[in-house]
Amino acid sequence: MPEPTSEEIAGLIRPGRVHRRVYADPAIFEIEMERIFGHAWIYVGHESQVRAPGDFVRTRIGRRPMVMVRHEDGSIRVIHNQCAHRGAMVVAKESGNAKRFECCYHGWTYATDGRLVHVPLRHGYPAHFDPDDPGTAMVAAPRVDSYRGFVFASLAADGPPLADFLGYMTTSFDDMVDRSPDDEIEVAGGVFRHAYDGNWKLYLENLCDAAHPIFVHRSSIDAARAQDDTVHTTGAGEIAVRQMRQNGAPPEFWRERVGIWTYPGGHAFLGDYHDDEKLVAASGDPAFAEYLAALEAKKGTEETRRIMEVMRWNSNVWPNLSFMSQFRQLRVVHPVAVDRTEVHTYAFRLKGAPARMFEDTIAFANVTNGTGSPVLTDDLETYGRIGTGVTSQGAEWIEIGRGYETDRPDGKGGVEGVDSTSEVYIRNMYDAWLGFMAAP
Template sequence: MSVGEGELVQLIEPGRVHRRVYTDPAIFDLEMARIFGTAWIYVGHESQVKNPGDYFCTRIGRKPVIMVRGPDGEVRVIHNQCAHRGAMVVALEQGNAPEFQCCYHGWTYHLDGRLKAVPLQHGYPREFDPADPKTSMLQVPRVESYRGFVFASEAPDGPDLTDSLGYMATSLDDMVDRAPDGEIEVAGGVFKHTYDGNWKLYFENLCDAAHPLFTHRSSIEAAQQQSDAAHSDGTGEIALRQMRQNGAPYSFWESQVGIWTYPNGHSFLGDYHDDAKLVAAMNDPTFRDYRGALEAKKGKARTDEVLAVRRWNSTIYPNISFMSQFQQLRVVHPIAVDRTVVHAYTFRLKGAPERMFRNAISFANTVNGTGSLVLTDDLEIYNRIGIGLASEGTEWLQVGRGFTSDVPDAHGGRRGKNSTSEVYIRNMLDAWLAYMTNGRAAQAAA
């Protein structure tokens, strides 16, 4: 069943959204074409393909793709699909290869996707031409990197990456600027989790300052009963403080945190456990050493400036969320209208004490790990929303909190005057509608 533009426009009203946006398979198919098929999609970080021949497999929407560094040093993104009979060519998640070979009939490709050799070529019709681009693993037409973060767009034309990021580029800057050597790298493993619900639910939860008190109550109470002394190895304290801080009263969430949104669906939530609370106040010697390393490289004034940026979750719509203070980045993969997979990566700050990386890993275990006491609560919520929305009941979902009090932001966006405003959801839905109608339904933010 196809979905008309007029129908799409009717699914979003001021302060509310129809449940079909999250449950209709035809809408999901259209999202894959009009959002994931046109927007700048984060594919990976340059540090994952440091050397020629290094590759990393991921997806743009549902399409499997490979980010690969060629012998010429250039990073490309090619479709992970054989031009012969369509098999996925590379099955490993990452590695190094001089060429790609399909394991079905042995077609072999250069690292830029061009066909290199075909067994039994004499058997093909005379007009079969291995040099024809149609026999390649197709390149994604546009690939751009912003400070090491590689994005790709399936649209041959459109706004460039920095235009599309706008002010949100400053959140990526914050990821990198925290490294004393000015560089970060993906390190450690990857956490993967999945839930039976729509991909948009994930982003709608990450900046939701109204949910921790309820959703995370069990870990808040468990953490409140523990003494710091029992977890004085440092890493345990990070988990304890993270969980306890989720129990901050509404007055704190409403006034102290902050929520900012920008064009194209991007947003960030202000900090609710800034460095001063979570690390420095513990008189953590690691943090002292880290600050020292930053000052040695950047000077005191710049160090103060870098550490003064305190953001919690930054969302770059439509597929990543990251936390600069703990070097976490989550990539959201929509699988089906009611199935989503999330991959969470940790970065190492080059030039920082190794214990900073250990802290980041400890934090990853607390918020992104498969055994996390926090993440499991959120996954349960996504599943329950999935079940609730799939049933016939409430047709319209309320996303109007803060609607009348949101205020313009100095950098061209809108922010919640009240930090528990659902402005970030409305902002994503505005972007959603703009993408889904090929820009014809103007962003309400404009």
């Protein structure tokens, strides 16, 4: 089948609707990998994962295997994880420290900026072989940049700078880092990995979806409501019960108290939907009081109040990142195939905060992102059902029109939903999608 033209692709999006092919057609997926993941700024990792020269971590840009590494000059490089000899993946360990990367197959060896520095059995190669040719390297991504420790790379040599790409969303990264008394956060603990049989776009579409918890997470809401308050009074159990109960907040609450904001580039954040003094603001919790004191000691009362008044739940940075500052969680979306997606989830420690804060971070990670999570399992089931549903010959057009007639400018260059259950953030992602997919 011929590749769909830009006009055909543009025709797949209508006001408040999207054609099901966008989630099901392998040809569209291939074009997305090329035009979106081959051009946009893609989140690849956090600086704290590669602190010292030689520190590396495997990552991906779209489906492409990459390595993020701290080079000996202190800069962070993102290089293709491919040997220039016969194409083997050079770095097999998930993370570590290395002076050089040596390919397992015939021993070609690369510096941490990807330059080929040693070729064994050199005498056997033909005259045209030039080890100094930049093509015989672990080729570097042409652009790498970071914002407050969050590292992005682009496979396109040209395009808007990272700061322009992030736009107003820099304030969400600020919120994540400002919460550290020392203005520094670090990836800590392990990685949760999960996968589902559905399209990659479904993931960010769900993370700001305020209309789904009461349906998708019904069983855990009912269980949490039935739970006696005296059973779980600390730690993961308490966080789980409070979180699950709040997922069942009534429609008026989502309409009047939460909010959804979207910004150019496909980005968005959902307002925090918790007013629970033990869960987020945690004013009733001694560890949180200790944390606030540490923050005030470093930043003063005014600034601490300003930081605490930022109430955001998930911040989506299109196309592949979502993070949440209240409990320091970050999720990275890795497309695998049109109907297969992997997600890697990380937790962060706030430097200068009491240890109990990180315990709560891990407790929350287990509740929401762990393999035994009572909510993640529900969401994964839903992504799989969508993955199956969109392959049918049923309704051709998928409805993404909630809030279409009431969304309004937010005065900061974005558009907000009057009701947090507006699907404005999905329409906003498709504006960005069209910008890459159907540009002339």
